[in-house]
Structures are given as C-alpha cells and as structure tokens.
Amino acid sequence: AKRSGRNIFRFFAADMNLIAKRKILIISRLRQALERDAFYLLYQPQIDLQSGKVVAVEALIRWQDEELGNISPTEFIPLAEENGLIILIGEWVLREACTQLKIWQTHYAEPIKVSVNMSAMQLKQENFAEKVEYILRKTGLAARFLELELTETAIMNDPNHAIKTLTQLKALGVTLALDDFGTGYSSLNCLQKLSLDKLKIDKSFLDNIHQKAEDVTIVRATVILAQSLSIEVTAEGVESLPQLEILRQFPCQYVQGFYFSKPILPGEVLKLLQSEHRFT
Ligand code: C2E
Ligand code: CA
Ligand code: CA
Numbered sequence: 263a264k265r266s267g268r269n270i271f272r273f274f275a276a277d278m279n280l281i282a283k284r285k286i287l288i289i290s291r292l293r294q295a296l297e298r299d300a301f302y303l304l305y306q307p308q309i310d311l312q313s314g315k316v317v318a319v320e321a322l323i324r325w326q327d328e329e330l331g332n333i334s335p336t337e338f339i340p341l342a343e344e345n346g347l348i349i350l351i352g353e354w355v356l357r358e359a360c361t362q363l364k365i366w367q368t369h370y371a372e373p374i375k376v377s378v379n380m381s382a383m384q385l386k387q388e389n390f391a392e393k394v395e396y397i398l399r400k401t402g403l404a405a406r407f408l409e410l411e412l413t414e415t416a417i418m419n420d421p422n423h424a425i426k427t428l429t430q431l432k433a434l435g436v437t438l439a440l441d442d443f444g445t446g447y448s449s450l451n452c453l454q455k456l457s458l459d460k461l462k463i464d465k466s467f468l469d470n471i472h473q474k475a476e477d478v479t480i481v482r483a484t485v486i487l488a489q490s491l492s493i494e495v496t497a498e499g500v501e502s503l504p505q506l507e508i509l510r511q512f513p514c515q516y517v518q519g520f521y522f523s524k525p526i527l528p529g530e531v532l533k534l535l536q537s538e539h540r541f542t
C-alpha cells in the first residue's frame with residue numbers, strides 16, 4: 263500500500279510539474295503575443311427576440327500562438343490577470359473592438375453596439391474611465407455604441423471604487439452590463455445602485471431550462487424583476503429551440519448563444535448584418 267501510495271504521489275507530482283511548466287510557457291509566450299500580433303477578436307451576435315435582429319456583438323479574444331497553437335481565453339485570461347498583462351491586453355481588445363465597429367458602421371447604417379469584457383484588474387485602475395474615454399476619442403466611436411461587461415467579483419472587490427468608476431463611465435455615455443449574472447452574490451437592488459443597464463443571465467441557468475422547472479422559475483423571476491427596475495436582460499448560452507421557446511414566454515428581451523451564432527469573424531458579422539437576416 264505504501265509503495266502504490268508513493269507511486270500515486272510521483273504521478274501527481276509529475277502532473278503538477280506538467281501543469282506548472284505549461285503555465286510558465288504560456289506566460290512567457292503571452293508576453294510576446296501583443297507584439298507578435300497573435301491576438302484577434304471574434305464577435306458573437308446578440309439578438310433582440312422581438313425583432314429577430316442583431317442589436318449588438320460581444321467581442322471575444324482569441325490567441326493563435328506559433329508554438330502552442332490555439333489557446334482558449336478560459337486558460338490564458340486568468341494567467342494574464344495573475345501577472346498584470348491583462349491591462350495591456352484589455353486595452354488592445356477595447357481599441358480593436360471600437361475600431362472594428364467604426365469600420366462596420368461605414369458599411370451598415372443601423373446602430374449596433376459592441377460589447378467588451380473587462381477584467382477585475384482593469385476596473386481596479388485609478389484612471390480606467392479616462393482610458394476608455396481616450397480610446398473612444400482615438401477611434402472616433404460614439405460612446406453610446408460601446409457596452410462594457412463586468413463581473414460581480416470585479417465590482418465587489420472594491421465596491422466604493424467600482425461605484426466611482428462606473429459613475430464616470432456612465433457619464434461618458436457607455437452602457438454597462440453585468441456578466442455571468444447569478445453566479446455571484448449581488449442582489450438586483452444592488453445592481454440598480456451601481457447604475458447597470460443590463461444583466462446577462464449566466465449560461466448555467468439556461469442549460470436545463472427546458473427540463474427543469476426550478477430553473478424556469480429562477481430565470482423568469484430574474485427577468486421580471488430586472489424589467490421592473492428598468493434593467494435590460496440578455497440570456498447567454500442559448501443552444502436549442504426548446505430553450506428559446508421558454509425564453510419567449512417571459513419574454514426575455516435579448517439572447518445570445520450557439521443556437522443563433524457562434525462567435526464569428528468581422529467579415530462574417532458584416533455579411534450577416536447586410537443580409538438583414540431575421541432570427542426566428
Ligand atoms: P464570457 O464573457 O461569459 O463569454 C461567453 C463565452 O461562452 C464565450 O466563450 C462564448 O464563445 C461562449 N458561448 C456563447 N454561447 C454559447 C453557447 O450557446 N454554448 C456554449 N457552450 N458556449 C457559448 P469564450 O470565447 O471561450 O470566452 C470564455 C471567457 O473568456 C469569457 O466568458 C470571458 O470571461 C473571457 N474572455 C473572452 N474574451 C475576453 C476579453 O477580451 N477580455 C476579458 N477580460 N475576458 C475575455
Ligand atoms: Ca461576457
Ligand atoms: Ca458571460
């Protein structure tokens with residue numbers, strides 16, 4: 263028993279070593295990724311259920327590394343947060359997304375928004391709102407076309423600073439969405455105080471909504487309460503028609519998910535917009 267225990271330990275240690283090695287490798291490659299132009303953005307459409315039209319796209323970062331191949335943001339974003347690289351990466355994402363929307367606007371007249379994910383560390387910066395203002399000015403994008411997605415943990419880290427920064431951002435004219443809603447602790451009451459415009463109900467509440475009555479109850483209550491507080495709602499991660507049909511009954515205003523579209527390249531977004539496709 264002792265021996266096999268030791269083997270298990272060795273196996274575990276080797277495993278840990280592998281994980282640590284990959285982490286170090288990723289971080290060292292990550293440092294050069296911006297200079298190497300190794301990041302790009304995909305955009306996932308958000309649909310207004312009433313009109314069936316695309317009203318916004320969420321920018322989602324991708325990293326194609328020469329040595330490591332494609333690395334998911336779920337793997338590298340937490341590492342970038344750990345070592346502070348997320349600040350520069352986040353600024354790159356913001357500038358790229360605003361520039362891209364400006365380009366779409368020259369080819370497509372209807373107003374759509376671009377929605378950009380902000381990490382907790384970005385929000386923590388003293389001059390975050392100024393940085394956003396600067397990027398808007400540099401890219402020439404009107405603030406009303408930009409939505410920032412924040413998480414509850416980012417806000418609750420330092421609520422006083424968050425309130426100050428969110429107020430400054432609102433004053434610029436950008437809109438604010440709370441990402442992954444339901445996975446943290448904040449109440450809707452608290453959201454209204456933070457002048458949030460939208461909440462995105464986390465995919466985990468949608469996954470079994472067509473099979474689980476409790477999940478229907480939770481999502482319905484969230485939608486109704488948010489609406490009564492004049493907060494918009496997006497349901498995230500909608501993958502099937504049965505899920506969609508339940509959301510229609512509430513009704514939920516905005517939806518996003520593979521059922522409608524995966525994250526796609528800028529050219530594909532433009533084609534979709536210009537086709538005036540209506541999702542039904
Ligand atoms: P998120 O902000 O919650 O983004 C939604 C994620 O769910 C995306 O994964 C998207 O591709 C995926 N998704 C959307 N619809 C569906 C669906 O119907 N089914 C399934 N199974 N998945 C769906 P992605 O692109 O891998 O991003 C993962 C996370 O990485 C994001 O979660 C976000 O937290 C982070 N992330 C991505 N891009 C950025 C960025 O530019 N900055 C920061 N700070 N974080 C980012
Ligand atoms: Ca998001
Ligand atoms: Ca989310």
Ligand code: CA
Binds near residue numbers: 442
């Ligand atoms: Ca998420």
